[in-house]
Amino acid sequence: MGRSSVYCDLAVEANSLAIERRGTSIPGVEEDVEYIDDIFVSRIKVTTEEAAHEIGKEMGQYISVHSHDLRGNNREEQNKLSGIIGEELKQLLGWPDEPDDDEPTTFVVGLGNWRATPDALGPRVVGHLLMTRHLYREAPPELRRGVRPVCGLAPGVLGLTGIETGEIVKGIIDKIKPDQLVVIDALSAHSMDRLGATVQVSDTGIAPGSGVGGRSLSINSGTMGIPVLAIGIPTVVHGWILADETLEGFRRESRRLKGIGPLPDQVKDRIIEDVLSPFGENSILTPKGIDELIEEVSRTLGGAINIALHPDITADNLSLYLK
Amino acid sequence: MGRSSVYCDLAVEANSLAIERRGTSIPGVEEDVEYIDDIFVSRIKVTTEEAAHEIGKEMGQYISVHSHDLRGNNREEQNKLSGIIGEELKQLLGWPDEPDDDEPTTFVVGLGNWRATPDALGPRVVGHLLMTRHLYREAPPELRRGVRPVCGLAPGVLGLTGIETGEIVKGIIDKIKPDQLVVIDALSAHSMDRLGATVQVSDTGIAPGSGVGGRSLSINSGTMGIPVLAIGIPTVVHGWILADETLEGFRRESRRLKGIGPLPDQVKDRIIEDVLSPFGENSILTPKGIDELIEEVSRTLGGAINIALHPDITADNLSLYLK
Amino acid sequence: MGRSSVYCDLAVEANSLAIERRGTSIPGVEEDVEYIDDIFVSRIKVTTEEAAHEIGKEMGQYISVHSHDLRGNNREEQNKLSGIIGEELKQLLGWPDEPDDDEPTTFVVGLGNWRATPDALGPRVVGHLLMTRHLYREAPPELRRGVRPVCGLAPGVLGLTGIETGEIVKGIIDKIKPDQLVVIDALSAHSMDRLGATVQVSDTGIAPGSGVGGRSLSINSGTMGIPVLAIGIPTVVHGWILADETLEGFRRESRRLKGIGPLPDQVKDRIIEDVLSPFGENSILTPKGIDELIEEVSRTLGGAINIALHPDITADNLSLYLK
Amino acid sequence: MGRSSVYCDLAVEANSLAIERRGTSIPGVEEDVEYIDDIFVSRIKVTTEEAAHEIGKEMGQYISVHSHDLRGNNREEQNKLSGIIGEELKQLLGWPDEPDDDEPTTFVVGLGNWRATPDALGPRVVGHLLMTRHLYREAPPELRRGVRPVCGLAPGVLGLTGIETGEIVKGIIDKIKPDQLVVIDALSAHSMDRLGATVQVSDTGIAPGSGVGGRSLSINSGTMGIPVLAIGIPTVVHGWILADETLEGFRRESRRLKGIGPLPDQVKDRIIEDVLSPFGENSILTPKGIDELIEEVSRTLGGAINIALHPDITADNLSLYLK
Numbered sequence A, B, C, D: 001m002g003r004s005s006v007y008c009d010l011a012v013e014a015n016s017l018a019i020e021r022r023g024t025s026i027p028g029v030e031e032d033v034e035y036i037d038d039i040f041v042s043r044i045k046v047t048t049e050e051a052a053h054e055i056g057k058e059m060g061q062y063i064s065v066h067s068h069d070l071r072g073n074n075r076e077e078q079n080k081l082s083g084i085i086g087e088e089l090k091q092l093l094g095w096p097d098e099p100d101d102d103e104p105t106t107f108v109v110g111l112g113n114w115r116a117t118p119d120a121l122g123p124r125v126v127g128h129l130l131m132t133r134h135l136y137r138e139a140p141p142e143l144r145r146g147v148r149p150v151c152g153l154a155p156g157v158l159g160l161t162g163i164e165t166g167e168i169v170k171g172i173i174d175k176i177k178p179d180q181l182v183v184i185d186a187l188s189a190h191s192m193d194r195l196g197a198t199v200q201v202s203d204t205g206i207a208p209g210s211g212v213g214g215r216s217l218s219i220n221s222g223t224m225g226i227p228v229l230a231i232g233i234p235t236v237v238h239g240w241i242l243a244d245e246t247l248e249g250f251r252r253e254s255r256r257l258k259g260i261g262p263l264p265d266q267v268k269d270r271i272i273e274d275v276l277s278p279f280g281e282n283s284i285l286t287p288k289g290i291d292e293l294i295e296e297v298s299r300t301l302g303g304a305i306n307i308a309l310h311p312d313i314t315a316d317n318l319s320l321y322l323k
Helices: A011-022 A049-055 A075-093 A121-126 A165-176 A239-258 A265-276 A290-309 B011-022 B049-055 B075-093 B121-126 B165-176 B239-258 B265-276 B290-309 C011-022 C049-055 C075-093 C121-126 C165-176 C239-258 C265-276 C290-309 D011-022 D049-055 D075-093 D121-126 D165-176 D239-258 D265-276 D290-309
Strands: A029-036 A039-046 A060-066 A106-110 A150-153 A180-189 A198-202 A228-238 A283-287 B029-036 B039-046 B060-066 B106-110 B150-153 B180-189 B198-202 B228-238 B283-287 C029-036 C039-046 C060-066 C106-110 C150-153 C180-189 C198-202 C228-238 C283-287 D029-036 D039-046 D060-066 D106-110 D150-153 D180-189 D198-202 D228-238 D283-287
Touching: A011 A029, A011 A039, A011 A049, A011 A060, A011 A198, A029 A049, A039 A049, A039 A075, A060 A075, A075 A198, A075 A228, A075 A290, A106 A121, A106 A165, A121 A180, A121 A228, A121 A290, A165 A180, A165 B165, A180 A290, A228 A239, A228 A290, A239 A265, A239 A283, A239 D239, A239 D265, A239 D283, A265 D239, A283 A290, A283 D239, B011 B029, B011 B039, B011 B049, B011 B060, B011 B198, B039 B049, B039 B075, B060 B075, B075 B198, B075 B228, B075 B290, B106 B121, B106 B165, B121 B180, B121 B228, B121 B290, B165 B180, B180 B290, B228 B239, B228 B290, B239 B265, B239 B283, B239 C239, B239 C265, B239 C283, B265 C239, B283 B290, B283 C239, C011 C029, C011 C039, C011 C049, C011 C060, C011 C198, C029 C049, C039 C049, C039 C075, C060 C075, C075 C198, C075 C228, C075 C290, C106 C121, C106 C165, C121 C180, C121 C228, C121 C290, C165 C180, C165 D165, C180 C290, C228 C239, C228 C290, C239 C265, C239 C283, C283 C290, D011 D029, D011 D039, D011 D049, D011 D060, D011 D198, D029 D049, D039 D049, D039 D075, D060 D075, D075 D198, D075 D228, D075 D290, D106 D121, D106 D165, D121 D180, D121 D228, D121 D290, D165 D180, D180 D290, D228 D239, D228 D290, D239 D265, D239 D283, D283 D290
Parallel strands: A106 A150, A106 A180, A180 A228, B106 B150, B106 B180, B180 B228, C106 C150, C106 C180, C180 C228, D106 D150, D106 D180, D180 D228
Antiparallel strands: A029 A039, A039 A060, A060 A198, A198 A228, A228 A283, A283 D283, B029 B039, B039 B060, B060 B198, B198 B228, B228 B283, B283 C283, C029 C039, C039 C060, C060 C198, C198 C228, C228 C283, D029 D039, D039 D060, D060 D198, D198 D228, D228 D283
């Protein structure tokens, strides 16, 4: 393998890499950026198949919200972030602000392995959600106002179940017929700076090879038959990226120092494979405090999803609903 | 409610209660008993609808294996028990001893709430199983010999997911099309002596109201469309039973002492409701060491299921496979 | 054993039982009661050895706060309760409202077994506390204002460690020399109504036989050498109590119905022992939703302790600090 | 920082690095190596202060056992490894094969954070040990034969407790006066190949900066007052090492290709710091399947310690004792 085969989960990174390679912006990729206070929001649309191929991301919308407060422990800043991310989710969901009598049902799936801390984001976020579907139908209309029907689970990974997660999810969708699916997964980034600091929301679903676990599944509106919103936060950097970045750093330094040229790819790959053996492409890099990082970002992301799905929950009253 | 509305999970207890009420054995109920060393095995067949109604258990077969070693911590005795229970499971499954090239796939579901120790049996047992379905198809035939394709999960309870467990299970069955379903659940008993000491296996599935949680679901071959084997171990006694047993004990004593007659049911119910308020029928009685009891019986039951499903695993080599 | 040998953790219950036995209030026991909205607060002082012997509780102060909101899931009501319990804790601690430069250090110990849901209160509460001791010494004085040095752990139970918890706690106290000890434990009640609904705070420490686990240890200012505050919430009722209450209920009914007299103690004991066998005094009764009950009350009690120990934390801003 | 400030936990690696730097073996360091089947055993003695300074490890003995079966899932091979590691532990402990009437008590401490998978080795291993100290004193002499008194706990990390682990351990030692201390910790390696594949046992204790967490404590016979055996398995490689190895690989390649010389240290450090920012020295590299790796090696190491401490437990009957 080589760097190009390390899946790039974040569209904002994939776009930057493509721009760097090409030297100009990519036709068919639109990126709007905005600062809300010191929170950086990027909204990318990939509008053509050519653009999708060039940046290595499916056609569709990708919104990323970047702030180091996400992994901090300032609850006020986190609640504010939950509100901002929640608003972006609402935009993608395209819902009316006021619920009506026939509310759409949302099914939320937390991907990943709760026994491996860096991969536990999905299960942890699901644990922070207000599940209401089973209460909703029995409640009189006046009590339903303010919440929408939500259900969800964290099915675990292939090695624990023997079943592809995509099969589990599709089976449940066919049975309970929700109106939309929200999938949460721990992602990998190409930069340490993004760990626990960037949330990506997209309407393209989950692609094979994505996520910390390198999911083998494809979960999108095509395979699932209903709209799919994918939400993720990077919690690891692949070892390959670190080694590659190191060599690139060296090359830049060396050029200044010695005037040597770029390193042939097959030489780079051989060096890196040697260093990463025996786990190779399965080596992941995390910060030491990964448990606290996961705890903090799960809470903030859980809050954002609660805000997006239930009209009664806002950034101001969020702490009355979070577990 | 009254005692009659406390669901009786164990057929062996339900049959005894009915015999006590009627004064004779129940037509349409056949019970064979056997001692294997000091392990007590009861095999009950409920063969008519009238009998099913009278003892309050569905038509079908119920096998129970009773031994205090089940909850002990003697690994050799437990492995032996795993072997005996595994053989009973094999009988009910009706499988050939030697696997053939087109092996049936088993789907195992652990019911219950892993966050409430007395209800965590199902999830814990699933954690002890060898999941092979995802490896099976890729393996060459010579490597498949000795194991059969098994998959499974513990979906959690309604309050955590917002989805009836029966819907989750049926959805996955329709999608992955296993040949049979095995459902594991923590049960309630009518006697403290049975806690962690009796395993019940039946081909009737799970009835509404059964289990520690009083499942609201019906999981059987009719609702699931494939054969269903239900396996359970009692981990609690309902508070109602304890109070009722106390009053019965008193009545027997009093009769001897004072000659007073039986207590009218409505008086008994009022007394017990008062004592159990405010949790009422939701009061459960467990031993203090419930965590160790669950740990030990989960291991033994997981061993039994591994032995039943995989020809290569036996009571003798079980410890090479258990986690 | 008999009912009198079932330890009574709550002074408010012990006092009621003693009053019932004697027919009048107990000399040497002072009880003040107060309603704060619909929250019931009882403050008991046991002032003589005779009184201590009669009600079966050590000399000292016992404050209990009773409200069903404690086990509910209304976060606003729970935060209010955290504030009220926190104020009672402050009174017993006798601390100034404003911290000074040489703040006393508090050591908090969560007793109990985190693997048995009804006994997990102590470990769960410790998980909600703001630990600051290690940061405190390095912080400049202006940053120290608003928090006090707090440290703590949940050492687990004798069966898991092979060491009496009292030995672990005393060893750490002798080494780190905190100014006071706070001990948290799951308690047993004599009435289902109190489960998850009453908090008891006392300056008498932990007596042998107390708690869900029937601790074998004595943790008080005498054995530990520093002031000890014990805090607990009942999460179980002993099976013995349930059976006894049932018989008492029957006796009251029967008297009305038949005019029969009280049951001799040895008869009662024989009946109950028979019903509870084989786990006998180790049978405990909990509500089915014990996991949610523990989760909710742990959060509220953790909040109360944070409020009591850190001047900056109040009922209003509590949700910015809780995990 | 630079590579030299990345603590080298394994003496076998530290010795190799020093030999590479010096070009000859290190005076004052003796290394014996042995193959037991395909298991590699290295026994290093650091006998002078100069040697200790040169290789960066305290004076004392370091035994490492290296086999990829350690992280595999072949239970038979793992039991065999438990036996071999157990024998090495016995050698270092210097115990007689037959217990006598006044058995020494062993206190086992599992360092690390159970909530961060790569750092959870210590707590997990403690969970596999047979704790006997509390039973031992009450047992008659004939029942004591075959087991020795063992106790232990996993106190958690500074951020969770607010107390230095060394203080907790010393406090408990002073109180319960065990005869020896065994400390278990997850280590970091300089090579991916060693993750989950090397066990190091030493009589030098824990040095500040060691372990996955970079413990700030010093736990050795000097600070604790009793003999200390430290046992660890590497579960991570520091990001710094990976980047450094990559540059070294490049240099070797480049030399062949271009003839350029070694890279100045300050240039290397600048490159690596840039790549690893913002987590810097707190970046750790693990395999993706870290949860299974930890589970497998914890079981094998727990088995080894049980074999070393209890005469009745052997590689052959180990599975009767492991949880």
